[in-house]
Amino acid sequence: MISPRPFRTARAVVGRVGGNHRRSGAKGVDMHDIMKLALILACLATSALTQPLQRLLGEDALHPWAAIGRLNVQGAGFCTATLIAPDLVLTAAHCVFHPVSGRPVSPDRIHFLAGWRKGDYIAHGRARAVAIPEHYTYSPRPTDETIATDLALIALTEPLDIAPSQPIATGPETPPGTAVSVISYGKGRAEVPSLQERCTALFHVSAILKVTCHANPGTSGAPVLLTGAQGPRVTAVISAITQGLPGAQAAPLQPHLNALIQDLAR
Secondary structure (H helix, E strand, O other): OOOOOOOEEOOOOOOOOOOOOOEOOOOOOEHHHHHHHHHHHHHHHHHHHOOOOEEOOOHHHHHHHOOEEEEEEOOOEEEEEEEEEOOEEEEOHHHHEOOOOOOEOOHHHEEEEEOOEOOEOOEEEEEEEEEEOOOOOOOOOOOHHHHHOOOEEEEEOOOOOOOOOOOOOEOOOOOOOOEEEEEEEEOOEEEEEEEEEEEEEEEEEOOEEEEOOOOOOOOOOOEEEEEEOOEEEEEEEEEEEOOOOOOEEEEEOOOOHHHHHHHHHO
16 A cells, blocks of 8 residues: 655645735725625525435435545544546545644545445545645635635545446536536435535636535535536535525636646656
């Protein structure tokens, strides 16, 4: 078995995103307030169209999504994660930090259980190394800056075989107004994955994707899935709950993903 390597931060990441809000031309009107109002109206308009969570109880329902599983972090709880290549797992960056100390968890304490359901799983992977965006800084209270870069790419000690399923490929940025799906574990549903279809990707604010999908503790790291002619593609990762509104905030994969892949290859 390959010895775990320490965390790496991607060096090719584009500069820091989010946080600076420009004012509109009208005196006293903050563009951030306008965007918040637009978000409220959009959430109210689309929340009725969002499908409820559907638990994937049977094997037939679960197997198409076997690439999605639980990320168990010893001493720090669990998140949702996705196998995007036989030896690469995608999740949220804050999932691989200890919530009390704020320090990164050693890779040898990170386990990915593909297709986890009631104690059974299709494949078990152990982390060898973890890459996070260069400008990500862990904080127990999410901000625009931390959410926008809340991505972690985990290299496993060996490739996983989840046949007849396959890893889920990644895709481009999700256009606003697009119907997306999310599969996740969470508080009160930690033993069986849940599928939520036809959430809506609202728009990007400070490089964060706002979606109407349900989120609670444990949902962090779940893939935002855009399905097209070539099947589902991961376009973002759930990072935080939208306070006071239905839905969640997600970290888009671009422009960070290629830098994370390159960093793990070094």
